[in-house]
Amino acid sequence: MGAGAADTLKLKSGDLGVVVSSPGKAFACAAWIANHAFPAARKGDVHEVRHLRQQVERTLKGETPGVDCPKNLQSVPGITNAGPLGPGGDLYRFYDKLLNATATQAEKIDVSQRALQELGLGHLTVKDLPTLRQQLKDAQKPSTPPTEKDAKQVTEQKPEVKQIEKETAAQQKVEDEKKKAEQEKKRRALEEAKKALEEAKRAASGIDDLERKGEQVSKKPSLAGAMTKQIPE
Numbered sequence: 001m002g003a004g005a006a007d008t009l010k011l012k013s014g015d016l017g018v019v020v021s022s023p024g025k026a027f028a029c030a031a032w033i034a035n036h037a038f039p040a041a042r043k044g045d046v047h048e049v050r051h052l053r054q055q056v057e058r059t060l061k062g063e064t065p066g067v068d069c070p071k072n073l074q075s076v077p078g079i080t081n082a083g084p085l086g087p088g089g090d091l092y093r094f095y096d097k098l099l100n101a102t103a104t105q106a107e108k109i110d111v112s113q114r115a116l117q118e119l120g121l122g123h124l125t126v127k128d129l130p131t132l133r134q135q136l137k138d139a140q141k142p143s144t145p146p147t148e149k150d151a152k153q154v155t156e157q158k159p160e161v162k163q164i165e166k167e168t169a170a171q172q173k174v175e176d177e178k179k180k181a182e183q184e185k186k187r188r189a190l191e192e193a194k195k196a197l198e199e200a201k202r203a204a205s206g207i208d209d210l211e212r213k214g215e216q217v218s219k220k221p222s223l224a225g226a227m228t229k230q231i232p233e
Contacts, residue, residue: 027085031214053095061087094228
């Protein structure tokens, strides 16, 4: 939809049916909606990100979004230099790709959160990564082998004492193997948690980068075409 059709845009800007005569205000509303996708993505809320993407696209097409934009939004200057708002225009393609990429990162965070929940470590966050790495390092240290008794001392023991010690040693071996298995289980859980948190950290970094691109275009719409090319497929 080009700038010449601006008088047909209707947005739910506080009051349903308010005619927005400026494409700059229409764009400002779309950019305002899009900005809310990034906090949702950081929480792994894929559904909310996709919902907001739909509202942005509806706004750019001149349809009434299902989101209330603030009444005091200022018209964005230079919007006429960015081409048409609707499908086929740089701004529409930019926000479509931007928010699709944001949803992809949100999915990664959601998967990481689910993995942590299954491990019983849902309380962990990216901030816990340094502690987790240290715990893994400690868990990988070889345990000190038990001190064996002097062979001569064992030889000089009475048969009944030897039997008791033999049974005790067998029991201790079972307990040691059980403890070793528990430690290995814990180590594997920590390793999986570390992988999940590292993936979440990478996704959060990706969201930060996408948010910066969105902010740049919201201030200077004419950058949409160039910025779209910088968004990963």
